[in-house]
Amino acid sequence: MxxxxxxxxxxxxxxxxxxxxxxxxxxxxxxxxxxxxxxxxxxxxxxxxxxxxxxxxxxxxxxxxxxxxxxxxxxxxxxxxxxxxxxxxxxxxxxDGGTTANDRYEPAESDQCDCEELNEGFPCWDCVRTGRKTFPET
Structure with a gap:
């Protein structure tokens, strides 16, 4: 430890x-x-x-x-x-104005969420908050 x-x-x-x-x-x-x-x-x-x-x-x-x-x-x-x-x-x-690490993020199995169940690939708030996914372009 x-x-x-x-x-x-x-x-x-x-x-x-x-x-x-x-x-x-x-x-x-x-x-x-x-x-x-x-x-x-x-x-x-x-x-x-x-x-x-x-x-x-x-x-x-x-x-x-x-x-x-x-x-x-x-x-x-x-x-x-x-x-x-x-x-x-x-x-x-x-x-600080840097770039996100979304492209490099590889979730562990325990990090899986229910985003797939949402409409049109819209991510859940937890995924956006933690940087796993971003909002789709409109």
Missing amino acids: DQLLPEEFEPTSRVLRRAQYEAFAFSVLDGDIRVRNESHENPANHEYLVTVVDGIPATCECPADAAYEGPCKHRVAIAIRPRILDLVARVQVIA
Whole structure:
């Protein structure tokens, strides 16, 4: 697991374990990531924005990130999930005026969706949001 973490990350074993087993939900927002901890009774009270800089979860809004040495569990949870960091990198390239990676995207079987069932090849919102497909030209 350590090979996935950036050099500057030195989480405690407790933080690393929690980053692995807690039920986190991730949402990409303009190149940053909203992390929601679904393990809590009221997950809405446990949502934090993590800022990603050069492919590294750099900061988190949570109280633990400011109060303790080392990265918080939210930053570590992102760092150990390279597919999320790859998606954020794609969004950041697009937001900075770069080109999309749609032509190079090859979905895994688990990424399949129900786009085929929609009218005239129109993609579902999840495919557009994640960059798998674009809207058809009109």
